[in-house]
Amino acid sequence: MSTNDPDHGGDGVALQEGDLPARFENPGIPEHQHRMADTDPKAAKRAERQVAFLFVLSMVGTLVMIVGYFAVKMDHDLGFIDYLNRLELSNKLLGIGMAISLLGIGVGAVHWAKTLMPDEERIDYRHLQRGSDEVRAEAVDMLATGVEESGFARRPLIRNTLIGAMALFPLPGLILFRDTGPLPGKYLATTFWKAGDRLMLDPEGGPIKASDMVLGSVAHVLPEGIEEAEHPLNEKAKAAVLLIRLEEDLLAPESLPGAHGGIVAYSKICTHMGCPVALYEQRTHHLLCPCHQSTFDLTQNCKVIFGPAKRALPQLAITVDDEGYLVAAAPFSEPTGPSYWERS
Amino acid sequence: MSALAARRRHPLATALIVLLGLLVTGVGYAAVMPSTADASTSTASADDIEQGKKLFLANCSTCHGIDAEGRNQAPSLIGVGAASVDFQVGTGRMPLAMSGPQAQEAPVRLSDEQTAQLSAYVASLGAGPSIPSQDVLDPEAGDASKGAMIFRTNCxxxxxxxxxxxxxxxxxxxxxxxxxxxxxxxxxxxxxPQSMPVFPDTTITPDEKTDVIAYLATIRETPNPGGMALGKLGPVSEGLVAWIVGLTLLIGFAVWLGAKSS
Amino acid sequence: MSDSAINKVGATTGNWLDERLGASGVVKGFSRKVFPDHWSFMLGEIALYSFVILLLSGTFLTFFFVPSAAEVVYDGPYTTLAGQHVSEAFDSTMHLSFEVRGGLLMRQIHHWAALIFVVSMIVHMFRIFFTGAFRKPREINWVIGMILAILAVVEGFLGYSLPDDLLSGNGLRIAQGIVLGIPVVGSYVSFFLFGGGFPGEAFIPRFYTLHVLLIPAIMLALITFHLILVVVHKHTQYPGPGKTNSNVVGFPLFPIYTAKAGGFFFIVFGVTALMGALFTINGIWVYGPYDPSPIGAGAQPDFYMGFLDGAVRIMPGFVEFTVWGHTVSPNIFLPTLVLPGLMVTPALLYPWIEAWVTGDKREHHLLDRPRNQPTRTGLGVMAITLYTLLWISGGNDIVATHLHLSINDITHVLRVIVFVFPPLAYLITKRICLGLQRKDREKVLHGRETGRVFRTEEGEVFELHAPLSANDRWLLVGFDSPEPAQALPATDSSGVRRPGGALEKVRQKISKFYFEDRVAPVTPAELAEAHHHGDHEEISASGGGDEKHAISSGH
Known part of the structure; x- marks a missing residue:
């Protein structure tokens, strides 16, 4: 079998076998096949009734929806479970009623078009998108006249100053966006933590004693007073910390100065994109970020051992205050959270 | 800036704080450590403990050691408490059926009585969390909204x-x-258990644990007001439904619309 | 109403409109415009109607939604949130879902319609691609469609962020991480976008304005232009008997397509309503309000962002580095900014790339059967494979828990197969296309298998092959099969070096890549040869004479 017949293609005349053309020719539109409804009045009547039935069904759907709206009341006196059951019923009645109402019309209209409206193919003819040569010539003429009349080509002073003005005028539009926010400054490099801040349980509040942390336990903590900050959520987004107690001898030497016994505190904000790295596996001592699976090894000072993050989670040095509560020994020594350009 | 804050910046202040911290830690440890030990309330009889020891030797000692001191992969069971045994054995995770990344829930292989005896034996080895009493497990006694907040942050x-x-x-x-x-x-x-960290009563109080149970009880009973929950898996299952159910239905209608009527 | 009464009212109204709008000209010009029938031509309509549904349901939602980050205490009927501090945006979304009758339905319809909108756009785009409907004169419409798809994804993400729930909040946090990762200007862009630190209070009202006003307005304008171009170009059609490059065979806009397309709007709306009634979507009451500290397992974006999230997940982190006191994070901007650029740009330019390779300057209104363009089809399947693998990467945690696999293993495997599978998919698809084309040739040359077996007197057994009718055959032979560009001499006839010689060489190389193993359609001469041949070797009982007759009638 020839797969690359050089004689094929093109619209040229046949090159072989005398009178055979090079290509097959389009046989033209096949003869129209009549539908049942075109030839059989009974079938047509049946189709008519089907369409009408679908339209009636739509009316029923609309009624279901209206009745559902008024009959199912969302009464606040209901108990929680009953209230939600009622809501589910309301949602189903309204939604299914609406669906029947819409599908009845839609399916009915399409069925009508398919079975009862004429289905003989019609032909439209296409024309090239481009204008005819005369029209094109005229258009070019008109444009040339316009350019000539405006003097755009003849008066370069006007032309060039206009180009300059047009190039400059969007600038104020850009500048207007300057006040959409303050400049970052040192914001990203600092957190709410100060030396001496107690570690407060999130979300319950309340300080933690070192003795409260049993081996293998985890507590999610925030700096004392963060709820009174001007923007508590913004501060939390940088200051959330995970407090973990493990066997002290498992800790890397670099972690020890900031640790208290076997208790260590690390930023919970992923150094990749800022999700809370809150999944602690107490047997493997791995911390996992649920967003992109960056994995940090607590026994290696929270170094990244898997996933798209690069930097270790920053450690918050902790100690205890004179009442025995865990406090920050110092603020974070490096920015918490995702990487950014100015971060060294 | 307050005077205190200003003085905090003094170089000696850090040293002082560290010194103070070390002192307090030492004292704190000494004072508080033993208090966690009385968590276990031993009500089991000596007979139960004896039976439990037999069960332990038969079912657990191969991995955890004759004296439950732990070996290689299997941790020491001294001080894990009755609650730990009740959980591991009561959910069929232990005795371990087959090795894998983690012990999974499985058919329970010891009877309730045997589990209680085994728990009593392990509890006798060292103080640890005891099996919770019924009153902390009553969802009615908890605050589901507070439980929801604790669950969201911790679980x-x-x-x-x-x-x-x-x-x-x-x-x-x-x-x-x-x-x-x-x-x-x-x-x-x-x-x-296993990968899960410990949430001791000191950081999440028994009342708060009851709140968490109240929350879980509520979402279990809660009907899904919006219809099928799709495994509560969020956008992945929603995306699949949009492709599989939504697109299939619509293409089905489109095929019917485009097909010639008979 | 009787017929005459309808006519009378119609005449009066028609006259009124015509005298003011010149409506008769519009009716004359458009009402009998012909549209071809095919299910795949409805995919774009699904997208269009979803957009209308989004406008309708979205408007309803705006009556209740409060775009504010101000803190309030939730005191509605959903008791597990009672007393919690939430934003007004979250509170009002809860209110409209739980206390406004039909509010939950409208919210679910809105979200399902958004997903179906993007789904149908993607499928519509691939229909256009595989059938070659992007070719001249429709290149501009291809680009508009592409821009619409990108805007839809952005619009969807903004909408997903508005309820300020825990899931979307963490999604937004990731978006902010991406912005921060832009070299040099990242932290500034983030501060201007969020009005300061993340999350701040500014993003909800800002995103709201973008979501309900700016982006829908741009999309509406583009959709209008998209549709005007469809009318101007007249719809493409699939090849078949009687269908040529200079006609369009189908049914008139009025009444057939008014009923069909109009009815289809109701069908799309109905299906969306059904999904809103039966399937929960984005149950923010389960997620709770956003707070930067907690997070839920299975943190995922909506599916259309899934491929980007997947790319981020399988990107190794070691590529981040610091230089001269600055942190450069290719682990962030490669998968989130560079990769989408690399995926979208070739797609956007594809109409021009293919036209350049084929050197084809003609208008094309007849669609290709995908098998007749094996290389293009292969490239399309390659793109789909890449997209799907990235989407799977975005759900690697769900895959891990449901197939009991290690998430680390899945990620390692995906890191490799995103590079291996797409080219493989290209090769396999191309082979399948070529195989199908050969089968088509076989069918034309030797007829279709009838399943009836014929035994010759000598005991040889043949399956009877029935000749194809001229109409059936036309579908298999009526296509163009471009040949690889022939190398031109480096100098023209007068010995002057041809300009652009190097580029021309590249073009020839790509052309060869596209067309070197092409399968050409059967020519009448080949068919005659096959019959001639068959008379000797095979049976003639099926009537070679008939076939000859069929050929001559094809003239």
Whole structure:
């Protein structure tokens, strides 16, 4: 079998076998096949009734929806479970009623078009998108006249100053966006933590004693007073910390100065994109970020051992205050959270 | 800036704080450490403990050691408490059926009585969390909204906001909580089985644990007002439904619309 | 109403409109415009109607939604949130879902319609691609469609962020991480976008304005232009008997397509309503309000962002580095900014790339059967494979828990197969296309298999092959099969070096890549040869004479 017949293609005349053309020719539109409804009045009547039935069904759907709206009341006196059951019923009645109402019309209209409206193919003819040569010539003429009349080509002073003005005028539009926010400054490099801040349980509040942390336990903590900050959520987004107690001898030497016994505190904000790295596996001592699976090894000072993050989670040095509560020994020594350009 | 804050910046202040911290830590430890030990309330009879020891030698000692001191992969069971045994054995995770990334829930192989005896024996080895009493397990006694907040911060990252479970590293996973009994949920919180960390009563109080149970009870009973919950897995299952159900239905209608009527 | 009464009212109204709008000209010009029938031509309509549904349901939602980050205490009927501090945005979304009758339905319809909108756009785009409907004169419409798809994704993400729930909040946090990762200007862009630190209070009202006003307005304008161009170009059609490059065979706009397309709007709306009634979507009451500290397992974006999230997940982190006191994070901007650029740009330019390779300057209104363009089809399947693998990467945690696999293993495997599978998919698809084309040739040359077996007197057994009718055959032979560009001499006839010689060489190389193993359609001569041949070797009982007759009638 020839797969690359050089004689094929093109619209040229046949090159072989005398009178055979090079290509097959389009046989033209096949003869129209009549539908049942075109030839059989009974079938047509049946189709008519089907369409009408679908339209009636739509009316029923609309009624279901209206009745559902008024009959199912969302009464606040209901108990929680009953209230939600009622809501589910309301949602189903309204939604299914609406669906029947819409599908009845839609399916009915399409069925009508398919079975009862004429289905003989019609032909439209296409024309090239481009204008005819005369029209094109005229258009070019008109444009040339316009350019000539405006003097755009003849008066370069006007032309060039206009180009300059047009190039400059969007600038104020850009500048207007300057006040959409303050400049970052040192914001990203600092957190709410100060030396001496107690570690407060999130979300319950309340300080933690070192003795409260049993081996293998985890507590999610925030700096004392963060709820009174001007923007508590913004501060939390940088200051959330995970407090973990493990066997002290498992800790890397670099972690020890900031640790208290076997208790260590690390930023919970992923150094990749800022999700809370809150999944602690107490047997493997791995911390996992649920967003992109960056994995940090607590026994290696929270170094990244898997996933798209690069930097270790920053450690918050902790100690205890004179009442025995865990406090920050110092603020974070490096920015918490995702990487950014100015971060060294 | 307050005077205190100004003085805090003094170089000696840091040294002082560190010194103070060390002192307090030492004293704090000495004062408080023993208090966690009386968590176990031993009500079991000596006979139970004796029976439990037999069960232990028959079922557990191969991995955990004759004296439950732990070996290689299997941790020491001294001081894990009755709650830990009740959870591990009561959910069929132990005795371990086959090795894998983690012990999974399985058919329970010891009877309730045997589990109680085994628990009593392990509790006798060293103080640890005891099996919770009925009153802390009553969802009616908890505040579901408070429980929701605690669950969201402490549990949802592994178990999903709706308790549907989620992936951990290297084939491990946090299980779905839908069918776990309240007692086992409570025990898991106090003992931290396998990958799960411990949430001691000192950081999440028994009342707060009851709140968490109240929350889980509520979402279990809660009907899904919007219709089928799609496994409560969020956007992935929603996306699949949009492709599979939505697109299939619509293409089905389109094929019918484009087909010639007979 | 009787017929005459309808006519009378119609005449009066028609006259009124015509005298003011010149409506008769419009009716004359458009009402009998012909549209071809095919299910795949409805995919774009699904997208269009979803957009209308989004406008309708979205408007309803704006009556209740409060775009504010101000803190309030939730005191509605959903008791597990009672007393919690939430934003007004979250509170009002809860209110409209739980206390406004039909509010939950409208919210679910809105979200399902958004997903179906993007789904149908993607499928519509691939229909256009595989059938070659992007070719001249429709290149501009291809680009408009592409821009619409990108805007839809952005619009969807903004909408997903508005309820300020825990899931979307963490999604937004990731978006902010991406912005921060832009070299040099990242932290500034983030501060201007969020009005300061993340999350701040500014993003909800800002995103709201973008979501309900700016982006829908741009999309509406583009959709209008998209549709005007469809009318101007007249719809493409699939090849078949009687269908040529200079006609369009189908049914008139009025009444057939008014009923069909109009009815289809109701069908799309109905299906969306059904999904809103039966399937929960984005149950924010389960997630709770956003707070930067907690997170739920299975943190995922909506599916259309899934491929980007997947790319981020499988990107190794070691590529981040610091230089001269600055942190450069290719682990962030490669998968989130560079990769989408690399995926979208070739797609956007594809109409021009293919036209350049084929050197084809003609208008094309007849669609290709995908098998007749094996290389293009292969490239399309390659793109789909890449997209799907990235989407799977975005759900690697769900895959891990449901198939009991290690998430680390899945990620390692995906890191490799995103590079291996797409080219493989290209090769396999191309082979399949070529195989199908050969089968088509076989069918034309030797007829279709009848399943009836014929035994010759000598005991040889043949399956009877029935000749194809001229109409059936036309579908298999009526296509163009471009040949690889022939190398031109480096100098023209007068010995002057041809300009652009190097570029021309590249073009020849790509052309060869596209067309070197092409399968050409059967020519009448080949068919005659096959019959001639068959008379000797095979049976003639099926009537070679008939076939000859069929050929001559094809003239």
């Amino acid at each position: 949802a990252m592994c178990h999903n906001a709706a308790g549907a479970g989620g992936a951990l590293t290297r084939g491990k996973f946090a299980p779905n909580l839908d069918d776990v009994s309240y007692k086992h949920i409570y025990e898991a919180m106090v003992t931290g």
